[in-house]
Amino acid sequence: MTDPVTLAGDGFIGEFDEKRAENAVRELLIAVGEDPDREGLKETPARVARAYRELLAGLWQEPEDVLTTTFDLGHDEMVLVKDIEIVSLCEHHLLPFHGVAHVGYIPAETGKITGLSKLARLVEVFARRPQVQERLTTQIADSLVRILEARGAIVVIEAEHMCMSVRGIRKPGAKTTTSAVRGQLRDATTRAEAMSLILA
Numbered sequence: 001m002t003d004p005v006t007l008a009g010d011g012f013i014g015e016f017d018e019k020r021a022e023n024a025v026r027e028l029l030i031a032v033g034e035d036p037d038r039e040g041l042k043e044t045p046a047r048v049a050r051a052y053r054e055l056l057a058g059l060w061q062e063p064e065d066v067l068t069t070t071f072d073l074g075h076d077e078m079v080l081v082k083d084i085e086i087v088s089l090c091e092h093h094l095l096p097f098h099g100v101a102h103v104g105y106i107p108a109e110t111g112k113i114t115g116l117s118k119l120a121r122l123v124e125v126f127a128r129r130p131q132v133q134e135r136l137t138t139q140i141a142d143s144l145v146r147i148l149e150a151r152g153a154i155v156v157i158e159a160e161h162m163c164m165s166v167r168g169i170r171k172p173g174a175k176t177t178t179s180a181v182r183g184q185l186r187d188a189t190t191r192a193e194a195m196s197l198i199l200a
Ligand SMILES: Nc1nc2c(ncn2[C@@H]2O[C@H](COP(=O)(O)OP(=O)(O)OP(=O)(O)O)[C@@H](O)[C@H]2O)c(=O)[nH]1
Pocket: 090, 091, 092, 131, 132, 133, 134, 161, 163, 164, 168, 169
């Protein structure tokens, strides 16, 4: 057996056990009174296991893995990427929540910046884990400060939670907005500039 690896923190220990995931889906089908061996469902446990492997791929990645490419361009003013589409899984119901993330930062004094796609990759690392929207938002902002040594960071996420739309309270269309603001972006003027760019 391979040594367990601890990557994602928050108590996560392990690797993806595809066989176990398949068995769990098979059990779920039996629990609801279905026949997992009927023609249409035969491949379903394997398909669902693969789908969860993809939806939870961030569990086996660290933010350091994606914020690798950095350039010293001497650019020390705000960089903002808007409308990064996200799909995450709410950790309470394992149902998706989806929407957009806006990610901005003020680089370190040295002007150390990262590739624009890396900001979207950073979002993916944390979105593809069992999440709550608040933690997803703060983990992205904190990584920018910790890894890029950003002097300021702002992350705003707007999302619709399937656990509120298709079950329970059943309010499709309700959107939740969360934000995390760090360092110099907490300054009222800079924050207002970032928010006007986000809302533009
Ligand atoms: N704060 C926060 N809450 C979330 C998020 N995703 C889901 N929830 C909420 O988690 C709560 C779980 O509440 P519980 O009472 O334990 O579960 P439940 O009986 O299924 O709750 P209902 O959804 O109200 O039917 C619900 O109110 C969900 O709306 C999230 O990202 N952030």
